[in-house]
Amino acid sequence: MRERRVRAAHLVLLAALTSRVAAAQPAEPSPPASVETPAPAPAVEPDIRAGWRHEFSVAWHMATFNSKEDSTYTLHSIALSYLMSVNSTGPFLHLSFYFPIQARQDGIVHSVSSIYEGGGGFDVLVGWQWRFVLGRELELEAGPGFHANAFNLDGKPGLANFNGIQLGAGGMAILRWRPGWKPGRVGWSVGAVAATCVDLYDPLRSNDLSIGLVLRMGGFVGVDLP
Numbered sequence: 001m002r003e004r005r006v007r008a009a010h011l012v013l014l015a016a017l018t019s020r021v022a023a024a025q026p027a028e029p030s031p032p033a034s035v036e037t038p039a040p041a042p043a044v045e046p047d048i049r050a051g052w053r054h055e056f057s058v059a060w061h062m063a064t065f066n067s068k069e070d071s072t073y074t075l076h077s078i079a080l081s082y083l084m085s086v087n088s089t090g091p092f093l094h095l096s097f098y099f100p101i102q103a104r105q106d107g108i109v110h111s112v113s114s115i116y117e118g119g120g121g122f123d124v125l126v127g128w129q130w131r132f133v134l135g136r137e138l139e140l141e142a143g144p145g146f147h148a149n150a151f152n153l154d155g156k157p158g159l160a161n162f163n164g165i166q167l168g169a170g171g172m173a174i175l176r177w178r179p180g181w182k183p184g185r186v187g188w189s190v191g192a193v194a195a196t197c198v199d200l201y202d203p204l205r206s207n208d209l210s211i212g213l214v215l216r217m218g219g220f221v222g223v224d225l226p
Contacts, residue, residue, distance in 0.1 A: 049088035057081040059218020074104040096123040121151025147197035170197025187224035
């Protein structure tokens, strides 16, 4: 009987020790909550049409004036032009200084130096343009604008001066090749430019001008800035 009591006491003591050891053991750490890593934002390619374009052009410039008396005067000139535009859509400016080399009146051709002592003119076209990408390196730019054409030719002794300030509207187009060579972050380009304008008013010849037409075509070299 006594042995049974001792054995029961040992069992109780063993159970108590086992429960204390289990309580003393640290609980297994729970796995950390999963944190979703945000996906990287997709890379945005820069718009290759953006930025400033500055170009310098040599062009043929033709200005024709039709009078209300049905006479036609035409000047053929060499023009030196500065061309500027900004961004994929934005303002543009074409500023040209031209030097007449041939004059025509009603089909009769004259050398400017034979009837005029000197002179020249300037042509301004300012407006709004849009750029379009034609492949990776070709760019087309076009847009309408307001136009002004002013000139003065000093007649030789016994001959009258010829001058005018003609106002109207027109448009231009540029085909630009940009090879991607950018030393010092400055891009280079070459291309061709064409502009045509119609003038309907001349404050110096308001009673005589019927219509004026201007055409300019040439090539250019330029720089592209951010």
